[in-house]
Amino acid sequence: MQQTVFACNECDYLIQIEDIPSGHVASCPRCHHHILHRKVNSINRTVAISASGLLLFLPATFYPLMSMKILSLESSASLFSGMIALWQSELFLVASLVFIFCIFTPFIKLMAAFIICLGLKLNYQKDSWYKQLLLFYHKVDSWEMLEVFMVGILVSIFKLNGMADLSLNIGLLCFAALMLCVIALKVTLDKPLIWDKIDNG
Ligand SMILES: [Zn+2]
Known part of the structure; x- marks a missing residue:
């Protein structure tokens, strides 16, 4: 052994x-x-969670998070449209941070975990790019801050409540579920096990 x-x-x-x-x-x-x-049943659980996260990614990014109505004016914003609005307001740094921490990194983490674990589950040929993908996952692992963005949304809901008519949209539900998937990924992904499988077949 x-x-x-x-x-x-x-x-x-x-x-x-x-x-x-x-x-x-x-x-x-x-x-x-x-x-x-x-970890128990790590590969199967990681495939299921990362696939769920990837399915939630598009609605969480492009569907409206909430709608706001003040007098007769109504507007809604998604994560993506919010980032574009920040960029158009010349808040380039904030827009870039939202893109990196809330869109790019969660997507890359979910995609990398899905490809690696599905490949290992189906016994696909273990090429060196598995290692590159896992190394990249290590690098971006702590560069995802969906929780911080979620706290920002909750604070804005609390602050705006009473000043305007707020309605929460399906995008917020998808975003919360996406955040839970990314957190669950940290619990289910067994990196030492994956290194062992990649190295030893
Ligand atoms: Zn010791």
Whole structure:
């Protein structure tokens, strides 16, 4: 059976670990820190969650998040139209940040996780671009801030409530579901397992 050497993050103790069953945890014998946690049914769950996130991506981005009516004026905005409005208002930095953190990075993360896990599930040829894709995922992993944008939406709803007639649209529901999918991806994706599968077939 293949053994891999791990270093404990807490006490630097080196430990050889054989492949452990899904759902089990390998702990450091010296400080009992969790070194390796094989997540349950990681590949299937990640495929399902990333596919759901990708299906939600278009409505969450292009459908109106909310509509606002003041006197006889009514307007609605989606995530994409909001970003365009920021750009047209010459708030280039803010528009770019919205694009990177709320559109580009979540999409790339979902797409990378879907391609890698579906490929491993179907036993497609494990080319080097799997590694490149996973390395890219590592780089953009913390560059997604849908939660921050969601808090901004909730604050604006709270502030505008009473000043205007607000109605929440389907885009907001899709955006919330997309945010949950991206959070769930962090829970289900087992990166050490994927590295092992890519390296060892
Ligand atoms: Zn330790």
